[in-house]
Amino acid sequence: MAKCFHLGWFLQGSSIQSWNQPWTGNIADDWMFPSFFMELAKSLERAKFDYVLIEDSSYVGEAWNNSREIYLKNGISVPRQDPAITATLLAQATSRIGIVPTLATFTHHPYLVARLISSLDQISAGRMGWNMVTGSSDFAAKNYGLDALPQHDLRYDMADEYIDCVKQLWASWEPGAIVADAESRTLIDHTKVRQIDFKGKYYASRGPLNSGPSPQGQPVIAQAGGSPRGRAFAARHADTIVASVRGVDAMRDYKADLVHRAIEAGRDPSTIKLLFLIAPIIGGTEEEALIEKKRRSEQDADSIQQRLAFLSKITNIDFSTLDLDQPVPPLTTNGHQQLLEEFIAFAGRRTLRQALSDFNAAGEAIDLVGTPEQIALQMSEVMEQSGGDGFLFSPPNTNRRSVAEVADGLVPALQRLGVVRKAYSHDQFRDNLLAF
Ligand SMILES: Cc1cc2nc3c(=O)[nH]c(=O)nc-3n(C[C@H](O)[C@H](O)[C@H](O)COP(=O)(O)O)c2cc1C
Numbered sequence: 001m002a003k004c005f006h007l008g009w010f011l012q013g014s015s016i017q018s019w020n021q022p023w024t025g026n027i028a029d030d031w032m033f034p035s036f037f038m039e040l041a042k043s044l045e046r047a048k049f050d051y052v053l054i055e056d057s058s059y060v061g062e063a064w065n066n067s068r069e070i071y072l073k074n075g076i077s078v079p080r081q082d083p084a085i086t087a088t089l090l091a092q093a094t095s096r097i098g099i100v101p102t103l104a105t106f107t108h109h110p111y112l113v114a115r116l117i118s119s120l121d122q123i124s125a126g127r128m129g130w131n132m133v134t135g136s137s138d139f140a141a142k143n144y145g146l147d148a149l150p151q152h153d154l155r156y157d158m159a160d161e162y163i164d165c166v167k168q169l170w171a172s173w174e175p176g177a178i179v180a181d182a183e184s185r186t187l188i189d190h191t192k193v194r195q196i197d198f199k200g201k202y203y204a205s206r207g208p209l210n211s212g213p214s215p216q217g218q219p220v221i222a223q224a225g226g227s228p229r230g231r232a233f234a235a236r237h238a239d240t241i242v243a244s245v246r247g248v249d250a251m252r253d254y255k256a257d258l259v260h261r262a263i264e265a266g267r268d269p270s271t272i273k274l275l276f277l278i279a280p281i282i283g284g285t286e287e288e289a290l291i292e293k294k295r296r297s298e299q300d301a302d303s304i305q306q307r308l309a310f311l312s313k314i315t316n317i318d319f320s321t322l323d324l325d326q327p328v329p330p331l332t333t334n335g336h337q338q339l340l341e342e343f344i345a346f347a348g349r350r351t352l353r354q355a356l357s358d359f360n361a362a363g364e365a366i367d368l369v370g371t372p373e374q375i376a377l378q379m380s381e382v383m384e385q386s387g388g389d390g391f392l393f394s395p396p397n398t399n400r401r402s403v404a405e406v407a408d409g410l411v412p413a414l415q416r417l418g419v420v421r422k423a424y425s426h427d428q429f430r431d432n433l434l435a436f
Contacts, residue, residue: 226338244363
């Protein structure tokens with residue numbers, strides 16, 4: 001019996017997707033309306049996905065050449081709407097799929113996150129998650145009145161406390177607190193709603209939460225920290241981890257590391273679902289897929305500056321100052337540490353241009369190119385070999401066609417192999433996540 005695995009979709013921000021790419025319709029005119037996201041979520045629900053994760057950042061990039069030009073000109077992660085708004089609309093448009101907006105610890109007070117996610121869990125009947133991120137850019141910090149983000153590992157120390165506060169707020173309503181007893185004229189049993197008096201080193205909140213209990217009690221927590229400190233954090237708190245590593249060996253190592261860390265943190269590792277990024281190139285025939293792969297490679301070679309600008313954005317390093325035809329010098333970051341370290345190690349003696357053209361900066365675990373049947377088989381084998389729990393789709397060009405290729409082409413092929421679900425077995429997000 002083949003191993004059953006989970007599926008998620010990584011939506012690159014709730015706003016304009018893939019501007020100036022094929023099959024994107026009139027995205028420049030209608031990007032600000034939510035219909036595409038609602039259709040996307042419905043399609044993924046039809047394909048019985050576990051969840052859609054809405055990525056977010058709250059600044060316009062300017063790490064490349066000290067300028068916002070390249071980011072604005074090419075629409076790199078901008079414009080971008082608030083993911084909590086999109087999550088609300090997706091909840092309304094669907095009934096079974098999990099929805100995971102990203103909210104950063106430095107942009108929201110713990111009380112606000114607890115209240116927002118709990119309210120979203122209520123209106124979605126128990127289908128909400130929270131992608132917990134600590135941020136990576138000082139430009140974003142400045143938008144919130146800070147001079148800079150705290151140092152990388154300190155951010156995770158603060159996040160430990162933050163999440164403790166959020167969880168206590170969620171637990172400030174005991175089960176059964178709403179009695180709705182008309183006879184005694186009692187809606188809520190006040191003895192079951194508690195003040196938490198949380199006072200930490202960085203955060204404080206009195207509680208109780210005023211939004212009331214949520215269906216899941218504690219909504220699903222997603223995390224993506226890839227550095228050693230980030231992984232320790234994720235192993236302690238996450239219900240699902242989204243990982244960007246390259247190759248089956250690295251996937252297997254990541255899983256082994258997670259199991260080890262989870263046990264160390266006193267958790268049952270089987271309750272944490274580890275999903276790996278992929279961006280399959282799906283064709284009606286293998287030849288068609290290979291042609292599309294070639295087209296994308298040519299496009300990548302043409303857009304070397306934009307790709308480096310993206311690396312600049314998430315590492316705060318101005319790659320425009322480096323010579324493309326020289327080896328990559330030693331670099332450090334207070335942003336995405338894991339990605340930068342992998343890039344430097346990969347680059348070795350290669351020139352920056354060569355390193356970038358060979359390195360898969362998007363972090364896909366494996367190359368998948370072919371027909372739905374070919375890719376489905378490969379995914380199933382890789383999952384078996386790596387011991388992971390599923391895949392997170394992150395196509396570079398998200399549009400109605402690429403969604404249909406996955407939802408109506410690839411997933412049915414996976415279902416025929418018996419490696420993904422054909423029907424949801426539960427109503428709530430966490431229950432579906434824990435179903436296998
Ligand atoms: C699939 C995936 C999704 C992520 N989504 C976001 C996001 O929406 N917002 C954000 O600020 N960081 C996001 N990150 C970055 C992580 O939160 C984290 O900073 C990054 O993986 C580097 O980990 P490290 O800081 O422990 O090195 C994401 C990372 C991955 C792999």
